[in-house]
Amino acid sequence: MMLKFAPQLINLFATLILLLSFAMISQRRIVSLVNLFMMQGGALVATSFLLAYVTNQPDLYVSGTLTLVLKVVFIPWMLHRMIRKLNVRWDVETLLNVPTTMLVGIALVIFSFSLALPVSRLSDSIAGGSLGIALACVFLSLMMMITRSKAIPQVIGFLSMENGLIFAATTVTNGMPMIVEFGIALDVLVGVLILGVFMFQIREKFDSLDISNLETLKED
Numbered sequence: 001m002m003l004k005f006a007p008q009l010i011n012l013f014a015t016l017i018l019l020l021s022f023a024m025i026s027q028r029r030i031v032s033l034v035n036l037f038m039m040q041g042g043a044l045v046a047t048s049f050l051l052a053y054v055t056n057q058p059d060l061y062v063s064g065t066l067t068l069v070l071k072v073v074f075i076p077w078m079l080h081r082m083i084r085k086l087n088v089r090w091d092v093e094t095l096l097n098v099p100t101t102m103l104v105g106i107a108l109v110i111f112s113f114s115l116a117l118p119v120s121r122l123s124d125s126i127a128g129g130s131l132g133i134a135l136a137c138v139f140l141s142l143m144m145m146i147t148r149s150k151a152i153p154q155v156i157g158f159l160s161m162e163n164g165l166i167f168a169a170t171t172v173t174n175g176m177p178m179i180v181e182f183g184i185a186l187d188v189l190v191g192v193l194i195l196g197v198f199m200f201q202i203r204e205k206f207d208s209l210d211i212s213n214l215e216t217l218k219e220d
Contacts, residue, residue, distance in 0.1 A: 021140040041071030095147040112136035130171040137164030
């Protein structure tokens with residue numbers, strides 16, 4: 001029964017990941033942004049476990065477990081802890097307003113599907129058609145990094161972009177080699193820890209997490 005509805009379930013999770021990416025680019029409240037990222041990680045975990053069951057690949061169970069531990073539990077917990085310590089709740093300074101952001105996001109989704117269509121036709125994976133959604137998530141996350149001025153939303157944008165890349169590898173190629181999975185997980189963990197220290201240093205130096213303040217260091 002599960003095998004019969006597997007493509008529909010994967011498409012459902014893919015659509016959920018894309019909708020969460022849209023919600024993230026329009027979200028102004030940082031706490032809610034972290035929660036949306038955690039939900040996106042949960043959808044990615046569900047996709048990995050489902051594909052592992054359908055394709056009988058144990059490596060995908062390990063990949064899903066790594067994502068669960070890092071993206072759903074540890075990193076959101078650490079970001080919430082940083083938010084409480086830094087006393088940050090809102091991120092209102094964006095380069096684009098919400099309607100413009102959504103329009104640009106829709107254009108990026110259309111471009112992503114057009115770009116991924118030739119490749120999707122060549123994939124023999126059960127979820128090969130999800131490549132367009134994966135690329136759209138990457139582009140939307142990149143846009144969030146560009147249009148946000150605070151450090152924490154940019155960190156979340158970077159992590160969400162990595163979610164899109166893992167989703168592409170999981171659905172189109174049925175997963176990456178395990179050594180690559182562990183390497184990426186370690187890089188993400190170390191990167192987030194370094195960015196956490198970086199954010200505390202910015203706050204201590206400028207009493208703000210607006211990265212535009214770093215431009216003043218050029219004059220020193």
